Amino acid sequence: MIKDFKRPILHLICLAPSLWLFHQMWLWYNFAPHSLTANPIEYITDFTGDWTVRFLLISLSVTPLAKIFKFKILKYRRAIGLYAFYYASLHFLNYMVLDYFFDWTLILEDIFKRPALTFGMIGFTLLIPLAITSTKSIIKKMGKNWIKLHRLVYVLTIFAIVHNYMMVKADVLIPIIHASILTVLLGYRVFSYKSKKSKRSNKQLSGDRKHEAIVS
Amino acid sequence: MLIKIKKPWELSENDVTSVGNYKTRRDFIKAAGIVTAAGMMAPYGALARTLTAAANPYDGRDIKEELTDKRAILGYNNYYEFGMDKSDPSDNAHSLITVPWSITVDGHCEKPGTYGVEDLIDFNALEERIYRMRCVEAWSMVIPWVGVSLSEIIKKLEPTSKAKYVYFETLEDEAQMPALLRGVIKWPYKEGLRMDEAMHPLTLMAVGIYGETLANQNGAPLRLVVPWKYGFKGVKSIVKISFWEDEPNTSWMRLAPHEYGFYANVNPEVSHPRWSQAKERRIGDFSRRPTLKFNGYGEEVASLYAGMDLRKNY
Numbered sequence: 001m002i003k004d005f006k007r008p009i010l011h012l013i014c015l016a017p018s019l020w021l022f023h024q025m026w027l028w029y030n031f032a033p034h035s036l037t038a039n040p041i042e043y044i045t046d047f048t049g050d051w052t053v054r055f056l057l058i059s060l061s062v063t064p065l066a067k068i069f070k071f072k073i074l075k076y077r078r079a080i081g082l083y084a085f086y087y088a089s090l091h092f093l094n095y096m097v098l099d100y101f102f103d104w105t106l107i108l109e110d111i112f113k114r115p116a117l118t119f120g121m122i123g124f125t126l127l128i129p130l131a132i133t134s135t136k137s138i139i140k141k142m143g144k145n146w147i148k149l150h151r152l153v154y155v156l157t158i159f160a161i162v163h164n165y166m167m168v169k170a171d172v173l174i175p176i177i178h179a180s181i182l183t184v185l186l187g188y189r190v191f192s193y194k195s196k197k198s199k200r201s202n203k204q205l206s207g208d209r210k211h212e213a214i215v216s
Numbered sequence: 217m218l219i220k221i222k223k224p225w226e227l228s229e230n231d232v233t234s235v236g237n238y239k240t241r242r243d244f245i246k247a248a249g250i251v252t253a254a255g256m257m258a259p260y261g262a263l264a265r266t267l268t269a270a271a272n273p274y275d276g277r278d279i280k281e282e283l284t285d286k287r288a289i290l291g292y293n294n295y296y297e298f299g300m301d302k303s304d305p306s307d308n309a310h311s312l313i314t315v316p317w318s319i320t321v322d323g324h325c326e327k328p329g330t331y332g333v334e335d336l337i338d339f340n341a342l343e344e345r346i347y348r349m350r351c352v353e354a355w356s357m358v359i360p361w362v363g364v365s366l367s368e369i370i371k372k373l374e375p376t377s378k379a380k381y382v383y384f385e386t387l388e389d390e391a392q393m394p395a396l397l398r399g400v401i402k403w404p405y406k407e408g409l410r411m412d413e414a415m416h417p418l419t420l421m422a423v424g425i426y427g428e429t430l431a432n433q434n435g436a437p438l439r440l441v442v443p444w445k446y447g448f449k450g451v452k453s454i455v456k457i458s459f460w461e462d463e464p465n466t467s468w469m470r471l472a473p474h475e476y477g478f479y480a481n482v483n484p485e486v487s488h489p490r491w492s493q494a495k496e497r498r499i500g501d502f503s504r505r506p507t508l509k510f511n512g513y514g515e516e517v518a519s520l521y522a523g524m525d526l527r528k529n530y
């Protein structure tokens with residue numbers, strides 16, 4: 001039987017935005033009234049981009065929330081991270097297929113000549129190895145290296161939010177909010193890393209500091 | 217899910233009928249020398265008035281493309297004074313009061329002063345012009361405007377020889393425009409044209425769309441339409457017209473000078489730094505189409521820019 005009844009609920013919540021989007025696309029496809037504006041493809045780009053950033057930030061919040069409030073949510077971190085990849089893939093697919101329909105000249109020009117899109121592409125590319133190495137067996141096999149690799153999520157989220165900031169035309173409020181949340185999360189990490197380090201040197205402990213710091 | 221998409225670029229039956237009707241009737245009436253669009257569409261508000269427009273040399277010339285669905289023209293707008301989302305203007309612009317309306321005219325001209333809309337626009341000489349409108353965000357529409365050549369207005373105001381540029385301002389009123397408080401742009405919205413651009417017969421001061429007075433979100437009661445330039449040059453709800461000797465610093469130039477220039481001519485060869493301008497999506501279409509230089513009006517306007525480096529003067 002289901003051991004953890006919360007998990008399916010979590011999946012449903014994480015899938016909900018995309019299910020809503022697919023439903024709206026279905027309406028659009030059938031010429032029914034829909035909520036994707038008169039320019040649905042642009043709307044899909046923005047919608048999926050926004051949800052990618054949100055899931056990246058949520059996945060980065062799991063550890064601090066678990067530590068500070070003693071929530072038992074660490075076991076969901078991997079799933080939430082994978083949903084960030086899921087929405088990023090929708091974002092990228094929409095761009096490649098619906099928006100530019102494999103118009104490689106324009107796509108390559110975009111990605112290599114326009115820094116805003118270069119940053120987005122770097123962010124998405126960095127997400128791929130993280131998603132691939134998310135199976136239990138690979139996590140076990142990689143051990144400490146897995147933790148090291150997955151710290152990339154901070155780097156790629158910075159790229160993603162810079163991309164977000166640069167892609168908006170005038171109103172940078174939302175990307176600024178995203179960047180502020182990321183700053184707090186990064187600040188927390190640095191802070192807890194430092195306090196752990198000083199605690200340890202107080203106690204004159206030896207051993208693999210780095211490992212513990214990463215795990216923290 | 218994604219794979220199933222194959223039809224959305226076709227217009228729905230509804231759209232085709234309404235646009236089709238419009239065209240046939242328009243053609244029919246045009247044959248009689250006069251174009252009206254009375255009662256063709258449901259009015260968008262209590263204030264909507266039907267306009268009568270005479271046929272003219274620029275009426276739909278070269279435009280063999282489908283007119284954009286009226287619902288999209290009314291519902292998908294950039295008018296930041298009413299909000300940042302495309303649907304915000306249609307949701308919020310009802311708070312704009314367009315009657316009475318006054319326009320201040322000053323600068324290098326013989327007839328400065330304060331004018332009403334009817335003082336500047338001869339409603340008996342309205343023309344319908346079907347123009348492509350290309351937004352800098354790489355989408356476009358085909359819009360049946362109603363208005364008069366801006367040159368007709370300028371002639372009335374008698375600019376002096378010092379007047380090299382025409383400068384325009386949109387209304388700035390926090391009581392009517394909720395989003396002004398956000399200060400995304402330094403209000404009021406400012407735009408300008410070089411005198412020869414302003415006097416060009418294609419340049420239109422519009423008071424209507426689809427045979428009716430402009431909806432507030434489209435820039436009622438009067439707005440500029442410069443079909444060979446990006447849409448943001450089409451300053452809406454104009455309250456000020458000035459004649460200047462120097463080139464105006466427009467709102468978008470101020471916000472991002474390396475992204476938006478004074479000329480803002482549609483040009484697929486000059487990319488916006490953050491996106492390509494080579495292609496555009498016509499609202500209602502599924503795939504992008506190539507963008508035309510000067511938005512397809514090169515024959516009429518390219519000579520205005522002879523000898524200018526359009527990469528520098530973007």
Ligand code: HEM
Nearest residue numbers: 045046049050052053088092095120121123124160164167
């Ligand atoms: C982790 C990777 C990425 C994240 C988190 C992300 C996120 C975002 C966000 C938040 C926006 C702004 C949406 C809005 O204005 O509401 C955006 C816009 C955009 N993104 Fe991404 N993005 C990523 C990768 C990519 C990639 C790889 C591409 C294509 C190569 C891409 C193409 C675009 C485009 C074209 C827009 C602009 C849409 C417009 O014109 O409004 N993004 N992205």
